Amino acid sequence: MQREEKQLEASLDALLNQVADLKNSLGSFIYKLENEYDRLTWPSVLDSFALLSGQLNTLNKVLKHEKTPLFRNQVIIPLVLSPDRDEDLMRQTEGRVPVFSHEVVPDHLRTKPDPEVEEQEKQLTTDAARIGADAAQKQIQSLNKMCSNLLEKISKEERESESGGLRPNKQTFNPADTNALVAAVAFGKGLSNWRPSGSSGPGQPGQPGAGTILAGASGLQQVQMAGAPNQQQPMLSGVQMAQAGQPGKMPSGIKTNIKSASMHPYQRSDEASTAFTWEMGKSAHLLPSSGLKMSRDQQVSALPRDLLRSDPTLSGSSTDTSLSSSLEGNCASLMFVGFTCPHSNYSPSLTSSISPNMWLR
Amino acid sequence: MEAPPVTMMPVTGGTINMMEYLLQGSVLDHSLESLIHRLRGLCDNMEPETFLDHEMVFLLKGQQASPFVLRARRSMDRAGAPWHLRYLGQPEMGDKNRHALVRNCVDIATSENLTDFLMEMGFRMDHEFVAKGHLFRKGIMKIVVYKIFRILVPGNTDSTEALSLSYLVELSVVAPAGQDMVSDDMRNFAEQLKPLVHLEKIDPKRLM
Numbered sequence: 045m046q047r048e049e050k051q052l053e054a055s056l057d058a059l060l061n062q063v064a065d066l067k068n069s070l071g072s073f074i075y076k077l078e079n080e081y082d083r084l085t086w087p088s089v090l091d092s093f094a095l096l097s098g099q100l101n102t103l104n105k106v107l108k109h110e111k112t113p114l115f116r117n118q119v120i121i122p123l124v125l126s127p128d129r130d131e132d133l134m135r136q137t138e139g140r141v142p143v144f145s146h147e148v149v150p151d152h153l154r155t156k157p158d159p160e161v162e163e164q165e166k167q168l169t170t171d172a173a174r175i176g177a178d179a180a181q182k183q184i185q186s187l188n189k190m191c192s193n194l195l196e197k198i199s200k201e202e203r204e205s206e207s208g209g210l211r212p213n214k215q216t217f218n219p220a221d222t223n224a225l226v227a228a229v230a231f232g233k234g235l236s237n238w239r240p241s242g243s244s245g246p247g248q249p250g251q252p253g254a255g256t257i258l259a260g261a262s263g264l265q266q267v268q269m270a271g272a273p274n275q276q277q278p279m280l281s282g283v284q285m286a287q288a289g290q291p292g293k294m295p296s297g298i299k300t301n302i303k304s305a306s307m308h309p310y311q312r313s314d315e316a317s318t319a320f321t322w323e324m325g326k327s328a329h330l331l332p333s334s335g336l337k338m339s340r341d342q343q344v345s346a347l348p349r350d351l352l353r354s355d356p357t358l359s360g361s362s363t364d365t366s367l368s369s370s371l372e373g374n375c376a377s378l379m380f381v382g383f384t385c386p387h388s389n390y391s392p393s394l395t396s397s398i399s400p401n402m403w404l405r
Numbered sequence: 406m407e408a409p410p411v412t413m414m415p416v417t418g419g420t421i422n423m424m425e426y427l428l429q430g431s432v433l434d435h436s437l438e439s440l441i442h443r444l445r446g447l448c449d450n451m452e453p454e455t456f457l458d459h460e461m462v463f464l465l466k467g468q469q470a471s472p473f474v475l476r477a478r479r480s481m482d483r484a485g486a487p488w489h490l491r492y493l494g495q496p497e498m499g500d501k502n503r504h505a506l507v508r509n510c511v512d513i514a515t516s517e518n519l520t521d522f523l524m525e526m527g528f529r530m531d532h533e534f535v536a537k538g539h540l541f542r543k544g545i546m547k548i549v550v551y552k553i554f555r556i557l558v559p560g561n562t563d564s565t566e567a568l569s570l571s572y573l574v575e576l577s578v579v580a581p582a583g584q585d586m587v588s589d590d591m592r593n594f595a596e597q598l599k600p601l602v603h604l605e606k607i608d609p610k611r612l613m
Contacts, residue, residue, distance in 0.1 A: 216436035216601050221571035223612050226429050228553050228568055230609035232462055232532030235555045235568070 048113065055112040062103045069095050122149050425493070425510035426578045426588050428595055428604040431571040432550065440574070440601050441539060444548060447597055448541040456551070457482040458536045459562050461520065463528035475528065477519050481535070481562060487514040498608050503585050504592035506606040510579060535565050538572060545587070546594060549575050574602050 073092040076084060106112060127145045134142050141148055156162065172180075227233035432440045445453065458478050465473040478489040494509025515522075520530075538551025550572050554565035576595060578587045595604035 215433065216439070217430060217432050217603060218571055219603075221433070221569045222429065222431040222573075222605075222607070224569050225431050225553055225571060225573040226607050226609055227612040228534065229573065231613065232534070233612070235532045235534045235553075 051111060052113050052118075055106070055109070058106050058112075059103070062099065062106055066096070066099045066103060069099060116155070120153055120155070122153060125149060422582045423510050423512075423579050424507050424582050424584075426505040426507055426580065426591060427496075427606070428505050428576040428591055429607050430574045430595075430598075430602045430604040431569075432574055432602050433571050436601060437550070437572055440550060440572075440598070443598065443601060444539075444541045444550070447594070448543040448548065451542065454540040455482075456480065456536070456538060456540055456549075459533065460536060461533040462531045463520075463523050464531045465526070465528045474531075475523065477515075477523065479517070488517055488519045489513070490515045490519060496609060498606060503588050504595075504606070505576075505578075505588040506608070507585075507588075512579070533559075534568070535562055543594065544590075545578050545580065546591060547577050547579075549573075549577075574598075574604060576604050 069092070073096065076088075076092065107115075122144075125144060125146050127143060129142050130144055133144055141152070157165070175183075224234065228235050441453075457480065459481050460476055460478045463475045463477065465475075467473065474493070476491045476493065478491065480486040490513045492509070492511040496506050496508040499507060533556055535554040535556060536551045537554065538549060541548040541550075552572050553568040555568050556562060557564045557566055576591055578591060580587050591604075598604060
């Protein structure tokens with residue numbers, strides 16, 4: 045008996061220690077939750093949980109230890125009940141239980157469930173006893189089967205949703221489309237289908253950028269022009285058309301172009317065509333029958349507008365025919381040369397040969 | 406690599422040193438809903454934002470090898486919004502340690518006579534398109550999912566045609582030069598969109 049009592053005492057001590065540890069960590073966790081909730085991190089909460097679960101495990105181990113006597117066989121009898129405050133008890137329970145009275149004893153010393161629960165449990169045990177062993181075995185088997193089926197279904201569902209609800213054969217994107225779209229935003233590949241097929245994206249300069257609405261017409265004809273020198277007239281009308289599109293801005297624009305013909309850094313291909321026009325206009329003036337409409341824009345830069353208006357040869361509808369005839373005769377080849385030269389230094393001899401009074405004749 | 410006009414440009418506000426970090430991908434039309442759903446979960450909690458823009462790309466051809474490109478963008482669904490002028494530099498692929506394409510980038514809000522101004526400067530329009538889609542943000546990251554429409558009649562944004570059966574997905578960050586760490590965040594974000602969308606750094610030069 046002595047030995048058993050000692051064992052009981054020892055295991056009670058161990059149990060008390062474990063419970064005290066558990067209580068401390070629970071207390072600090074609650075303190076953290078209540079006072080540091082604003083800067084509490086999820087990992088630290090998990091740490092606390094891990095600590096608690098470890099301590100519960102140790103407690104369980106202590107309880108299940110073979111040397112631990114069965115506590116349920118021990119009986120606790122309340123010897124004295126008193127309605128007065130008990131300071132000792134107060135201290136031991138940390139102020140939770142001030143009196144050891146008939147009110148709190150049934151709760152604190154309870155070792156059995158409530159009578160109703162006990163009744164239900166009894167009912168269940170009698171039910172279980174009534175079923176034969178075979179029937180019970182069958183029921184257990186069917187329940188197990190159902191559970192395993194259910195588990196299988198759930199895990200299958202999980203696997204499917206893990207792969208994003210996307211079976212591998214169902215594609216959500218197309219790499220070729222990606223490339224096409226990236227190429228489209230990067231340099232307009234496949235976007236401007238009205239662009240002449242001969243021209244190119246920004247990657248290949250030097251070719252006419254004829255994507256614009258205004259320059260579109262002249263740009264196209266420019267390309268033709270390079271191949272067939274006999275088509276000046278459509279080319280010219282194309283340029284006129286383009287210029288007519290913005291009549292108010294023309295004079296200043298041309299001025300810039302004339303300067304840019306030699307060294308303007310913003311030189312671009314359709315300015316080259318204007319510069320070329322200018323060249324052609326001047327060359328036309330060298331001819332006796334030069335009633336050139338094209339030259340008019342050039343003179344705007346050099347002459348007052350009134351002078352231009354008073355000059356009958358510079359206006360009128362007959363210009364186009366005289367233009368074409370004069371050009372076909374003498375200037376076509378000249379123009380062509382002027383056009384194909386690099387714009388920075390085209391036909392310098394021709395430019396220098398024109399004196400101002402030729403324009404003012 | 407840059408055309409001279411930009412390096413000679415007066416620099417105000419220090420915006421010239423901003424770099425755009427970019428990852429691109431696409432999603433097929435029928436998977437758009439799933440992607441939008443996922444993005445709404447992943448991104449900052451904000452009202453879903455859509456946009457409908459008209460972008461015009463202008464070229465200025467000099468004697469240099471490569472023309473100077475500017476992009477003008479206007480909103481078609483928000484009247485009165487400023488136009489957006491954007492310069493993008495040559496994209497750099499970088500090495501494996503940088504997970505995004507990087508390019509110089511200058512953004513300016515402008516008035517609506519921007520196209521006239523560019524034309525007067527000698528720019529010519531190279532191409533244009535309409536972009537329609539959704540916009541998401543997560544911190545400094547911007548995610549746009551949009552469809553590109555080609556414009557059938559020049560200048561008329563009413564008659565358009567979808568370029569492909571996919572939406573373009575772009576994940577971008579505009580940050581000061583040298584902030585390569587942002588590309589790590591972008592990579593992590595892109596990982597979360599897999600396998601729905603594969604966002605990659607795509608060298609546009611490869612597609613020319």
